[in-house]
Amino acid sequence: MTKKNSNPMWGGRFTEASDPIMEAINASIDFDKRLATQDIEGSRAHAAMLSAQGIISSSDAEAIQEGLLTILSEINNNSFEFSTSLEDIHMNVEARLKKIVGDKAGKLHTARSRNDQVATDLKMWVRDHWDAAGCALKDLIRVLISQAEHGADWTMPGFTHLQSAQPVTWGHHMMAYVEMFGRDLSRVIDARIRLNECPLGAAALAGTSFPIDRHMTARALGFDRPSANSIDAVSDRDFVLEFLSVASINAMHLSRLAEELVIWSSAQFKFIVFNDRFSTGSSIMPQKKNPDAAELVRAKVGRLLGAYVGVLIVMKGLPLAYSKDMQEDKEPVFDAADNWFLALKTMTGILSNITVNREILAAASSEGFSIATDVADWLVQKLDLPFREAHHVTGQLVALAETKKCDLTDLTLSEMKSVYSDITEEILSILNVNHSVQSRNSYGGTAPDQVRLQIKYWKEKLTKN
Ligand code: ARG
Numbered sequence: 001m002t003k004k005n006s007n008p009m010w011g012g013r014f015t016e017a018s019d020p021i022m023e024a025i026n027a028s029i030d031f032d033k034r035l036a037t038q039d040i041e042g043s044r045a046h047a048a049m050l051s052a053q054g055i056i057s058s059s060d061a062e063a064i065q066e067g068l069l070t071i072l073s074e075i076n077n078n079s080f081e082f083s084t085s086l087e088d089i090h091m092n093v094e095a096r097l098k099k100i101v102g103d104k105a106g107k108l109h110t111a112r113s114r115n116d117q118v119a120t121d122l123k124m125w126v127r128d129h130w131d132a133a134g135c136a137l138k139d140l141i142r143v144l145i146s147q148a149e150h151g152a153d154w155t156m157p158g159f160t161h162l163q164s165a166q167p168v169t170w171g172h173h174m175m176a177y178v179e180m181f182g183r184d185l186s187r188v189i190d191a192r193i194r195l196n197e198c199p200l201g202a203a204a205l206a207g208t209s210f211p212i213d214r215h216m217t218a219r220a221l222g223f224d225r226p227s228a229n230s231i232d233a234v235s236d237r238d239f240v241l242e243f244l245s246v247a248s249i250n251a252m253h254l255s256r257l258a259e260e261l262v263i264w265s266s267a268q269f270k271f272i273v274f275n276d277r278f279s280t281g282s283s284i285m286p287q288k289k290n291p292d293a294a295e296l297v298r299a300k301v302g303r304l305l306g307a308y309v310g311v312l313i314v315m316k317g318l319p320l321a322y323s324k325d326m327q328e329d330k331e332p333v334f335d336a337a338d339n340w341f342l343a344l345k346t347m348t349g350i351l352s353n354i355t356v357n358r359e360i361l362a363a364a365s366s367e368g369f370s371i372a373t374d375v376a377d378w379l380v381q382k383l384d385l386p387f388r389e390a391h392h393v394t395g396q397l398v399a400l401a402e403t404k405k406c407d408l409t410d411l412t413l414s415e416m417k418s419v420y421s422d423i424t425e426e427i428l429s430i431l432n433v434n435h436s437v438q439s440r441n442s443y444g445g446t447a448p449d450q451v452r453l454q455i456k457y458w459k460e461k462l463t464k465n
Contacts, residue, residue, distance in 0.1 A: 008098070009091050018085075028327050029082050032089045034334055036075045038124040039089050040068050042117060042200060045220040047108055055111065055210050060104045067101040068093075088327075089121070090114045111210035112203055115234040115322040119199035122330070124221065126243050129337045130192040136344040137185045137250070138462060141178050143351045145462075148174035148455055153448035154358050155365040155433045156271070164368025166440075167433040170361060171451035177257055178458055184250040191246055195239040198223035202230035205321035235321040237311065240329045244308035247340040251301035254343055258298035261350065262291045270360050275353035278346075293346050300343040307332035365433045369398050369408050374436045375427070383422050393420045 005014030018026070044065060051061030071093055074080040086092045091114075097105035151170030158168035198218035201208065207230040214226035227233035264271035274291055282288035314328045372394050379390035396419045401408050404415075409431040416423045429435065441447035444454075 007085070007087075008095060009086075023085060026087060026324075027084045028088045028330065029084055029086065029092055031331050031334060032118075032327075033082055033092075034330075035089050035118075035121040035125055036080075036093070037072070038121040038128075039093055039117070040072045040075075041124065042120045042221060043093065043108055044068050045217045046112055046200060048220065049213050049216045050107070050110060050210075052216065053211050053213055055212070056107045060107055063101045063104055064097065064108050067097045067105065070100055071096050088114070088118075090117050111208040111212045112200065113205075113234075115204050116199045116202040116230075118326075119202070119234055119236070120221070122333075123195055123199065123223075123239055126239055126333065127192060127195055127222075129243065130188055130195070132341060133247070133250075133344075134185060134188045134192075136341055136348070137181055137188065140344055140348045140351070141181050141185070141458065141462065143348050144174045144178045144181070145455055145458055147171075147351060147356075148178070148451060151356060151358070152451045152455070153434075153437070154356070154361055155437055156361040157365045157367065157370060158446070164370050166373055166446075167365040167370050167436045168446040169437050169448055169451055170356065170358075171448065171455070172446040175451055175454045175458075177253070178454075180253045180256075181250070182458070182461075184246065184253060187246045187249070191239070191242040193224075194242070196222075196224045197227040197233075198225070199227050199233035199236075201226060202233035205231050205234050231321045235318070235323075235326075237315055237326060237329050240311055240333050241308065241315065243333060244304065244311060244336055247336050248301060248305040248308045251304045251340060251343060254347055255298040255301045257347065258294040261294045261354070262298065265291050265294075269364075270357055271364070272357065273355040274350065275355070278350045278353055293350055297343045297346050297350075300339050303339055304336050307336040362433070366407065366409065369401065371408060371431060371433060371436050372398055374430050374439065375408065377439075378427055378430050379420070379423075382424075382426065396420075 005011035005017050007014070007018070047056070047061050047064045047068070050056040051058050056064075071080065074096075080092075080096070082092055083095070086095050094105060094108065097108065148171035151174070154170040155167045156170050156173065157164050158166045158173070198214065198221055200217045200221070201212050201214035218224070218226045227236075261272065261274075263269055265274055274289065274294070276289075278291075278293040279289045280292040282290060310332050311329050314325050318325055375397060376387065376390040376394040379385045379393055380387050383390075385393065397408060397411065397416060400415060400419060401411055404411070413423070413425050413428065416427065430439075437446050438448070441449060444450060
């Protein structure tokens, strides 16, 4: 005699039990147990709607609601026993419900399928994590703003090609990251709006013959509306991809900041010092203080982008509607979210605890002939030289300073006149980095006044949303 498949949810037509390898590849409970809260919340909304629509009796609905709450508390106090043979979180919850309330548990799955159920659960999970991401990004932005406020007028070298370019202010550099993380924040807000349509009630793919009220469940679960096409509702994982892509872009931004912090903390730069709490030592070199935290933040983009590419490739070419391939979306998105938030929190911690060597920054800001552009601009403004000629004259002044192994600011007036005789002593007043940064007062420029305007703008913006 053949053994009957023991699966209580779908075993009816089967005569043989699942092969253990089948069970191993099929089961998702080890990871989708993270959807337990959302699954129960979704089921509670569905049961309430079934009862309100007269599809199940109110006494059955009440028993189901109570049973689901019992399961929720079992899960919260870790006494719930998850079973691999019950495949996933949906069937684990339903099987337990049957043990608690008996056969009426089977009525919960009326007018619903695991396909719309999992899409709804995962959307709610991702939505919670969009909200958490928004908070973590705002925390980071606040720390950057406070760094910018402290050093709105501290000069530091500005780089292009990692070569000394022009002096900038510490505040300006910090606010550059505020812009980047601010764009990430707007992506978070934007993607959350797009996600917020409820798949529940799409059932397997075609909708249902029961008189359900999808608006009611959508509302109860905090969605803006039910998703409009039931086929799309169960086959869409764009919301996972958007989460992973925004996480990847943000992690890329974090990696650039982390890289700068690593460079700045080196003995060759000494711009900043990491707090001991965010550094590690070396087991062989006693003098070492390593920026491990920043390095790990720098690395996370690899993992997050890997998750994004992984899910994108799972989804590529999948025919509509649901396919089991889509179960492979969960581990990457869970892992990505954990690591993304850890990276954000780590960066916030690092930045709120660094010491900035203001004097070293200031001294470095005048190195590498960083005020050469100011000299060229002066020649244009005061002597009416075309910019190209001013550029050439300044180049000759730099060459002269280089042969004399001194800085532009160390050239005497007569030395400068030997390059271009019309130069007057008025030029001496602009030969310093403070003048340089103050003068770049164009909108969005590095002048402390501009930086303070941006700080004000961002502080107001953060209180609004
Ligand atoms: N564990 C499944 C997943 O994560 C749930 C949906 C299963 N649906 C199905 N028809 N087998 O995708």
